[in-house]
Amino acid sequence: MQNVNVELVAGDLVFPGLGFEGRKIARLSTRSPLVPTCNKNYKPCPRMLNIALTWMFAPKRNTSFSLFGETGTGKTEFWTYICDKLNWPMVIVSVSESLKPESVKSGLVMRNGNTHHELSAAAQAAEMGAMLVLDEMDKGSLDFLAALHPLMEYKGLPLEKQGRVITPHPLFRLVATCQTNGCGDLTGRYQSTSSLDEAVRRRFMWLESKYPAPEVEYEILLAEAPKIKSKVLRMMARFAEHCRNALDADDSSEHRVFSALSTRIMVDWVRMQSLMKDFSIAEVFDIVFLNACELEDKQTFTLLAELAFGEQWLQPAF
Incomplete structure:
Protein backbone atom coordinates (compact mmCIF):
# COMPACT_ATOMS: atom_id res chain seq x y z
CA MET A 1 0.00 0.00 0.00
CA SER A 209 -17.58 6.37 24.60
CA LYS A 210 -21.08 6.61 26.08
CA TYR A 211 -24.39 4.92 25.44
CA PRO A 212 -26.64 6.76 22.97
CA ALA A 213 -29.48 9.04 24.00
CA PRO A 214 -32.93 7.38 24.10
CA GLU A 215 -34.04 8.90 20.79
CA VAL A 216 -30.90 7.66 19.02
CA GLU A 217 -31.22 4.23 20.62
CA TYR A 218 -34.87 4.12 19.52
CA GLU A 219 -33.77 4.69 15.91
CA ILE A 220 -31.19 1.90 16.24
CA LEU A 221 -33.79 -0.52 17.62
CA LEU A 222 -36.33 0.50 14.97
CA ALA A 223 -33.82 -0.24 12.21
CA GLU A 224 -33.11 -3.67 13.72
CA ALA A 225 -36.73 -4.63 14.43
CA PRO A 226 -39.15 -2.53 12.38
CA LYS A 227 -42.11 -4.89 13.03
CA ILE A 228 -42.12 -4.35 16.79
CA LYS A 229 -44.64 -1.71 17.84
CA SER A 230 -43.10 1.76 17.85
CA LYS A 231 -44.40 2.52 21.35
CA VAL A 232 -42.72 -0.65 22.66
CA LEU A 233 -39.38 0.30 21.13
CA ARG A 234 -39.63 3.73 22.74
CA MET A 235 -40.38 2.06 26.07
CA MET A 236 -37.30 -0.13 25.62
CA ALA A 237 -35.06 2.84 24.85
CA ARG A 238 -36.36 4.78 27.86
CA PHE A 239 -36.01 1.70 30.08
CA ALA A 240 -32.37 1.38 28.99
CA GLU A 241 -31.77 4.99 30.00
CA HIS A 242 -33.26 4.35 33.47
CA CYS A 243 -31.06 1.25 33.87
CA ARG A 244 -27.92 3.23 32.97
CA ASN A 245 -28.85 5.94 35.44
CA ALA A 246 -29.11 3.19 38.04
CA LEU A 247 -25.68 1.93 36.97
CA ASP A 248 -24.19 5.36 37.69
CA ALA A 249 -26.12 5.89 40.93
CA ASP A 250 -24.37 6.00 44.30
CA ASP A 251 -24.87 3.51 47.11
CA SER A 252 -27.58 5.62 48.74
CA SER A 253 -29.83 5.44 45.69
CA GLU A 254 -33.04 3.44 45.88
CA HIS A 255 -32.39 2.02 42.41
CA ARG A 256 -28.78 0.86 42.01
CA VAL A 257 -27.51 -1.88 39.67
CA PHE A 258 -24.07 -3.28 38.89
CA SER A 259 -24.76 -4.88 35.49
CA ALA A 260 -24.49 -2.81 32.31
CA LEU A 261 -27.48 -2.95 29.95
CA SER A 262 -25.59 -2.11 26.77
CA THR A 263 -26.78 -1.11 23.33
CA ARG A 264 -25.41 -4.42 22.08
CA ILE A 265 -27.74 -6.25 24.46
CA MET A 266 -30.64 -4.02 23.46
CA VAL A 267 -30.09 -4.96 19.82
CA ASP A 268 -29.94 -8.66 20.76
CA TRP A 269 -33.17 -8.19 22.73
CA VAL A 270 -35.20 -6.76 19.83
CA ARG A 271 -33.75 -9.27 17.39
CA MET A 272 -34.80 -12.18 19.61
CA GLN A 273 -38.13 -10.51 20.35
CA SER A 274 -38.80 -10.37 16.61
CA LEU A 275 -38.17 -14.11 16.32
CA MET A 276 -40.08 -15.10 19.48
CA LYS A 277 -43.36 -13.39 18.68
CA ASP A 278 -45.47 -15.33 21.19
CA PHE A 279 -43.14 -14.62 24.12
CA SER A 280 -43.69 -11.70 26.44
CA ILE A 281 -41.21 -8.83 26.58
CA ALA A 282 -40.23 -9.95 30.08
CA GLU A 283 -39.54 -13.55 29.00
CA VAL A 284 -37.20 -12.54 26.19
CA PHE A 285 -35.41 -10.02 28.42
CA ASP A 286 -34.81 -12.80 30.96
CA ILE A 287 -33.15 -14.96 28.30
CA VAL A 288 -31.08 -12.21 26.72
CA PHE A 289 -29.91 -10.47 29.88
CA LEU A 290 -31.56 -10.89 33.26
CA ASN A 291 -30.82 -14.57 33.93
CA ALA A 292 -27.09 -13.79 34.15
CA CYS A 293 -27.52 -11.02 36.73
CA GLU A 294 -27.05 -11.14 40.50
CA LEU A 295 -30.24 -11.55 42.54
CA GLU A 296 -30.26 -7.95 43.80
CA ASP A 297 -29.82 -6.64 40.25
CA LYS A 298 -32.63 -8.90 39.01
CA GLN A 299 -35.02 -7.38 41.50
CA THR A 300 -34.05 -3.81 40.60
CA PHE A 301 -34.19 -4.38 36.84
CA THR A 302 -37.61 -6.00 37.21
CA LEU A 303 -38.88 -3.05 39.24
CA LEU A 304 -37.55 -0.55 36.68
CA ALA A 305 -39.11 -2.58 33.86
CA GLU A 306 -42.52 -2.66 35.52
CA LEU A 307 -42.37 1.10 35.99
CA ALA A 308 -41.31 1.66 32.36
CA PHE A 309 -43.61 -0.82 30.60
CA GLY A 310 -46.60 -1.21 32.88
CA GLU A 311 -48.92 -4.00 31.72
CA GLN A 312 -47.02 -4.27 28.42
CA TRP A 313 -44.09 -5.93 30.27
CA LEU A 314 -45.90 -9.27 30.50
CA GLN A 315 -47.26 -9.12 26.95
CA PRO A 316 -45.73 -9.75 23.49
CA ALA A 317 -44.20 -6.81 21.65
CA PHE A 318 -46.46 -7.01 18.60
Whole structure:
Protein backbone atom coordinates (compact mmCIF):
# COMPACT_ATOMS: atom_id res chain seq x y z
CA MET A 1 0.00 0.00 0.00
CA GLN A 2 2.96 2.34 -0.39
CA ASN A 3 1.31 3.92 -3.43
CA VAL A 4 -2.25 4.95 -2.62
CA ASN A 5 -4.78 7.15 -4.33
CA VAL A 6 -6.72 9.59 -2.19
CA GLU A 7 -9.86 11.43 -3.28
CA LEU A 8 -11.70 14.37 -1.76
CA VAL A 9 -15.40 13.68 -1.33
CA ALA A 10 -18.28 15.80 -0.05
CA GLY A 11 -18.54 15.24 3.69
CA ASP A 12 -22.31 14.70 3.69
CA LEU A 13 -21.87 11.86 1.17
CA VAL A 14 -19.36 10.05 3.37
CA PHE A 15 -21.01 10.84 6.70
CA PRO A 16 -24.63 11.76 5.91
CA GLY A 17 -26.65 13.53 8.58
CA LEU A 18 -23.68 13.97 10.94
CA GLY A 19 -22.87 17.66 10.46
CA PHE A 20 -20.27 17.41 7.68
CA GLU A 21 -22.20 19.41 5.08
CA GLY A 22 -19.95 21.83 3.19
CA ARG A 23 -16.77 19.96 4.15
CA LYS A 24 -14.48 17.83 2.03
CA ILE A 25 -13.35 14.48 3.42
CA ALA A 26 -10.27 12.61 2.19
CA ARG A 27 -10.77 8.90 1.62
CA LEU A 28 -8.91 6.18 -0.24
CA SER A 29 -10.25 5.73 -3.75
CA THR A 30 -9.99 1.93 -3.70
CA ARG A 31 -10.92 -0.72 -1.11
CA SER A 32 -8.44 -3.40 -0.12
CA PRO A 33 -9.54 -6.77 1.32
CA LEU A 34 -8.61 -5.42 4.77
CA VAL A 35 -11.26 -2.70 4.72
CA PRO A 36 -14.02 -3.80 7.12
CA THR A 37 -17.77 -3.55 6.61
CA CYS A 38 -19.67 -1.74 9.34
CA ASN A 39 -23.09 -2.62 10.70
CA LYS A 40 -25.44 -0.60 8.48
CA ASN A 41 -27.57 0.36 11.49
CA TYR A 42 -24.68 1.75 13.51
CA LYS A 43 -25.08 5.43 14.44
CA PRO A 44 -21.89 7.20 15.59
CA CYS A 45 -21.87 10.15 17.93
CA PRO A 46 -21.22 13.22 15.71
CA ARG A 47 -19.00 14.86 18.35
CA MET A 48 -16.85 11.73 18.76
CA LEU A 49 -16.58 11.36 15.00
CA ASN A 50 -15.47 14.96 14.54
CA ILE A 51 -12.79 14.62 17.26
CA ALA A 52 -11.47 11.33 15.88
CA LEU A 53 -11.27 12.63 12.30
CA THR A 54 -9.49 15.77 13.47
CA TRP A 55 -6.85 13.57 15.07
CA MET A 56 -6.63 11.21 12.08
CA PHE A 57 -6.05 14.01 9.56
CA ALA A 58 -3.82 16.22 11.70
CA PRO A 59 -0.57 17.18 9.91
CA LYS A 60 1.50 15.40 12.58
CA ARG A 61 0.89 12.87 15.35
CA ASN A 62 3.08 11.71 18.21
CA THR A 63 0.30 10.15 20.27
CA SER A 64 -2.28 7.48 19.55
CA PHE A 65 -6.01 7.50 20.33
CA SER A 66 -8.04 5.42 22.80
CA LEU A 67 -11.78 5.12 23.28
CA PHE A 68 -12.83 3.98 26.74
CA GLY A 69 -16.19 3.22 28.27
CA GLU A 70 -18.68 0.63 29.40
CA THR A 71 -19.10 -2.62 27.51
CA GLY A 72 -21.33 -2.47 24.45
CA THR A 73 -21.09 1.27 23.77
CA GLY A 74 -19.75 0.58 20.26
CA LYS A 75 -16.06 1.35 20.73
CA THR A 76 -14.73 -1.18 18.22
CA GLU A 77 -17.66 -0.54 15.90
CA PHE A 78 -16.76 3.16 15.92
CA TRP A 79 -13.33 2.48 14.39
CA THR A 80 -14.89 -0.06 12.02
CA TYR A 81 -17.36 2.58 10.86
CA ILE A 82 -14.61 5.12 10.13
CA CYS A 83 -12.48 2.62 8.21
CA ASP A 84 -15.48 1.42 6.22
CA LYS A 85 -16.47 4.95 5.22
CA LEU A 86 -12.89 6.00 4.35
CA ASN A 87 -11.85 2.73 2.65
CA TRP A 88 -9.10 2.47 5.28
CA PRO A 89 -7.60 -0.99 5.91
CA MET A 90 -8.01 -2.15 9.50
CA VAL A 91 -6.09 -4.71 11.56
CA ILE A 92 -7.47 -5.74 14.96
CA VAL A 93 -5.32 -7.25 17.71
CA SER A 94 -7.37 -8.69 20.57
CA VAL A 95 -5.21 -7.85 23.57
CA SER A 96 -4.88 -10.19 26.53
CA GLU A 97 -2.37 -10.67 29.32
CA SER A 98 -1.02 -13.74 27.51
CA LEU A 99 0.43 -11.71 24.61
CA LYS A 100 4.22 -11.57 24.85
CA PRO A 101 6.49 -8.61 23.95
CA GLU A 102 8.14 -10.58 21.15
CA SER A 103 4.77 -11.00 19.42
CA VAL A 104 4.80 -7.27 18.62
CA LYS A 105 7.46 -7.74 15.94
CA SER A 106 7.36 -11.20 14.40
CA GLY A 107 6.72 -14.85 15.07
CA LEU A 108 7.79 -18.22 13.80
CA VAL A 109 5.54 -19.94 11.28
CA MET A 110 5.88 -23.30 9.53
CA ARG A 111 5.54 -23.25 5.76
CA ASN A 112 6.36 -26.17 3.42
CA GLY A 113 8.22 -27.89 6.22
CA ASN A 114 10.44 -24.86 6.89
CA THR A 115 10.35 -22.35 9.73
CA HIS A 116 10.12 -18.68 8.84
CA HIS A 117 9.87 -15.40 10.70
CA GLU A 118 6.63 -13.65 9.79
CA LEU A 119 5.76 -10.07 10.64
CA SER A 120 3.21 -9.62 13.41
CA ALA A 121 -0.18 -8.06 12.72
CA ALA A 122 1.03 -4.84 14.37
CA ALA A 123 4.17 -4.66 12.26
CA GLN A 124 2.25 -5.42 9.07
CA ALA A 125 -0.29 -2.68 9.85
CA ALA A 126 2.51 -0.15 10.37
CA GLU A 127 4.26 -1.14 7.16
CA MET A 128 1.19 -1.19 4.90
CA GLY A 129 -0.55 1.90 6.31
CA ALA A 130 -3.55 0.38 8.06
CA MET A 131 -5.40 1.34 11.21
CA LEU A 132 -4.17 -0.89 14.04
CA VAL A 133 -6.85 -1.42 16.68
CA LEU A 134 -5.65 -2.66 20.07
CA ASP A 135 -8.95 -4.09 21.22
CA GLU A 136 -9.34 -4.09 25.02
CA MET A 137 -5.85 -2.68 25.46
CA ASP A 138 -6.27 -2.45 29.24
CA LYS A 139 -6.09 -6.25 29.42
CA GLY A 140 -2.50 -6.25 28.11
CA SER A 141 0.64 -6.89 30.10
CA LEU A 142 3.02 -4.01 30.79
CA ASP A 143 5.81 -5.74 28.84
CA PHE A 144 3.65 -6.26 25.76
CA LEU A 145 2.46 -2.66 25.72
CA ALA A 146 5.98 -1.35 26.34
CA ALA A 147 7.12 -3.15 23.19
CA LEU A 148 4.52 -1.11 21.28
CA HIS A 149 5.87 2.25 22.48
CA PRO A 150 7.61 3.08 19.17
CA LEU A 151 4.45 2.50 17.14
CA MET A 152 2.34 4.45 19.65
CA GLU A 153 4.57 7.44 18.85
CA TYR A 154 4.82 6.66 15.09
CA LYS A 155 8.53 5.95 15.33
CA GLY A 156 10.46 3.18 13.62
CA LEU A 157 9.99 -0.37 14.90
CA PRO A 158 13.34 -2.21 14.93
CA LEU A 159 13.27 -5.83 13.79
CA GLU A 160 16.53 -7.15 15.19
CA LYS A 161 16.16 -10.65 13.78
CA GLN A 162 15.64 -9.29 10.27
CA GLY A 163 18.19 -6.53 10.54
CA ARG A 164 15.86 -3.71 9.54
CA VAL A 165 13.56 -1.05 10.91
CA ILE A 166 9.92 -0.62 9.91
CA THR A 167 9.16 3.03 9.30
CA PRO A 168 5.41 3.54 9.77
CA HIS A 169 3.54 4.29 6.57
CA PRO A 170 2.07 7.83 6.41
CA LEU A 171 -1.43 6.32 6.61
CA PHE A 172 -0.68 4.16 9.66
CA ARG A 173 -2.88 4.95 12.66
CA LEU A 174 -2.80 3.27 16.07
CA VAL A 175 -6.00 3.31 18.12
CA ALA A 176 -7.29 1.38 21.09
CA THR A 177 -10.45 0.42 22.93
CA CYS A 178 -10.59 0.07 26.71
CA GLN A 179 -13.20 -0.61 29.36
CA THR A 180 -11.34 1.79 31.67
CA ASN A 181 -9.40 5.02 31.26
CA GLY A 182 -6.17 3.16 31.97
CA CYS A 183 -6.28 3.78 35.72
CA GLY A 184 -7.81 0.41 36.57
CA ASP A 185 -11.37 -0.78 37.17
CA LEU A 186 -13.11 1.12 39.97
CA THR A 187 -16.53 -0.50 39.40
CA GLY A 188 -15.85 -4.19 39.91
CA ARG A 189 -17.39 -4.96 36.51
CA TYR A 190 -14.15 -5.37 34.57
CA GLN A 191 -11.92 -7.43 36.81
CA SER A 192 -9.78 -8.80 33.96
CA THR A 193 -8.50 -5.30 33.18
CA SER A 194 -5.38 -3.84 34.72
CA SER A 195 -4.01 -0.39 35.45
CA LEU A 196 -1.79 0.90 32.65
CA ASP A 197 1.44 2.59 33.57
CA GLU A 198 1.97 6.28 32.97
CA ALA A 199 4.24 5.65 29.98
CA VAL A 200 1.39 3.99 28.09
CA ARG A 201 -1.38 6.36 29.20
CA ARG A 202 0.58 9.44 28.10
CA ARG A 203 1.12 8.04 24.63
CA PHE A 204 -2.65 8.23 24.00
CA MET A 205 -5.42 10.73 23.78
CA TRP A 206 -8.50 9.52 25.68
CA LEU A 207 -12.14 9.95 24.69
CA GLU A 208 -15.06 8.42 26.56
CA SER A 209 -17.58 6.37 24.60
CA LYS A 210 -21.08 6.61 26.08
CA TYR A 211 -24.39 4.92 25.44
CA PRO A 212 -26.64 6.76 22.97
CA ALA A 213 -29.48 9.04 24.00
CA PRO A 214 -32.93 7.38 24.10
CA GLU A 215 -34.04 8.90 20.79
CA VAL A 216 -30.90 7.66 19.02
CA GLU A 217 -31.22 4.23 20.62
CA TYR A 218 -34.87 4.12 19.52
CA GLU A 219 -33.77 4.69 15.91
CA ILE A 220 -31.19 1.90 16.24
CA LEU A 221 -33.79 -0.52 17.62
CA LEU A 222 -36.33 0.50 14.97
CA ALA A 223 -33.82 -0.24 12.21
CA GLU A 224 -33.11 -3.67 13.72
CA ALA A 225 -36.73 -4.63 14.43
CA PRO A 226 -39.15 -2.53 12.38
CA LYS A 227 -42.11 -4.89 13.03
CA ILE A 228 -42.12 -4.35 16.79
CA LYS A 229 -44.64 -1.71 17.84
CA SER A 230 -43.10 1.76 17.85
CA LYS A 231 -44.40 2.52 21.35
CA VAL A 232 -42.72 -0.65 22.66
CA LEU A 233 -39.38 0.30 21.13
CA ARG A 234 -39.63 3.73 22.74
CA MET A 235 -40.38 2.06 26.07
CA MET A 236 -37.30 -0.13 25.62
CA ALA A 237 -35.06 2.84 24.85
CA ARG A 238 -36.36 4.78 27.86
CA PHE A 239 -36.01 1.70 30.08
CA ALA A 240 -32.37 1.38 28.99
CA GLU A 241 -31.77 4.99 30.00
CA HIS A 242 -33.26 4.35 33.47
CA CYS A 243 -31.06 1.25 33.87
CA ARG A 244 -27.92 3.23 32.97
CA ASN A 245 -28.85 5.94 35.44
CA ALA A 246 -29.11 3.19 38.04
CA LEU A 247 -25.68 1.93 36.97
CA ASP A 248 -24.19 5.36 37.69
CA ALA A 249 -26.12 5.89 40.93
CA ASP A 250 -24.37 6.00 44.30
CA ASP A 251 -24.87 3.51 47.11
CA SER A 252 -27.58 5.62 48.74
CA SER A 253 -29.83 5.44 45.69
CA GLU A 254 -33.04 3.44 45.88
CA HIS A 255 -32.39 2.02 42.41
CA ARG A 256 -28.78 0.86 42.01
CA VAL A 257 -27.51 -1.88 39.67
CA PHE A 258 -24.07 -3.28 38.89
CA SER A 259 -24.76 -4.88 35.49
CA ALA A 260 -24.49 -2.81 32.31
CA LEU A 261 -27.48 -2.95 29.95
CA SER A 262 -25.59 -2.11 26.77
CA THR A 263 -26.78 -1.11 23.33
CA ARG A 264 -25.41 -4.42 22.08
CA ILE A 265 -27.74 -6.25 24.46
CA MET A 266 -30.64 -4.02 23.46
CA VAL A 267 -30.09 -4.96 19.82
CA ASP A 268 -29.94 -8.66 20.76
CA TRP A 269 -33.17 -8.19 22.73
CA VAL A 270 -35.20 -6.76 19.83
CA ARG A 271 -33.75 -9.27 17.39
CA MET A 272 -34.80 -12.18 19.61
CA GLN A 273 -38.13 -10.51 20.35
CA SER A 274 -38.80 -10.37 16.61
CA LEU A 275 -38.17 -14.11 16.32
CA MET A 276 -40.08 -15.10 19.48
CA LYS A 277 -43.36 -13.39 18.68
CA ASP A 278 -45.47 -15.33 21.19
CA PHE A 279 -43.14 -14.62 24.12
CA SER A 280 -43.69 -11.70 26.44
CA ILE A 281 -41.21 -8.83 26.58
CA ALA A 282 -40.23 -9.95 30.08
CA GLU A 283 -39.54 -13.55 29.00
CA VAL A 284 -37.20 -12.54 26.19
CA PHE A 285 -35.41 -10.02 28.42
CA ASP A 286 -34.81 -12.80 30.96
CA ILE A 287 -33.15 -14.96 28.30
CA VAL A 288 -31.08 -12.21 26.72
CA PHE A 289 -29.91 -10.47 29.88
CA LEU A 290 -31.56 -10.89 33.26
CA ASN A 291 -30.82 -14.57 33.93
CA ALA A 292 -27.09 -13.79 34.15
CA CYS A 293 -27.52 -11.02 36.73
CA GLU A 294 -27.05 -11.14 40.50
CA LEU A 295 -30.24 -11.55 42.54
CA GLU A 296 -30.26 -7.95 43.80
CA ASP A 297 -29.82 -6.64 40.25
CA LYS A 298 -32.63 -8.90 39.01
CA GLN A 299 -35.02 -7.38 41.50
CA THR A 300 -34.05 -3.81 40.60
CA PHE A 301 -34.19 -4.38 36.84
CA THR A 302 -37.61 -6.00 37.21
CA LEU A 303 -38.88 -3.05 39.24
CA LEU A 304 -37.55 -0.55 36.68
CA ALA A 305 -39.11 -2.58 33.86
CA GLU A 306 -42.52 -2.66 35.52
CA LEU A 307 -42.37 1.10 35.99
CA ALA A 308 -41.31 1.66 32.36
CA PHE A 309 -43.61 -0.82 30.60
CA GLY A 310 -46.60 -1.21 32.88
CA GLU A 311 -48.92 -4.00 31.72
CA GLN A 312 -47.02 -4.27 28.42
CA TRP A 313 -44.09 -5.93 30.27
CA LEU A 314 -45.90 -9.27 30.50
CA GLN A 315 -47.26 -9.12 26.95
CA PRO A 316 -45.73 -9.75 23.49
CA ALA A 317 -44.20 -6.81 21.65
CA PHE A 318 -46.46 -7.01 18.60
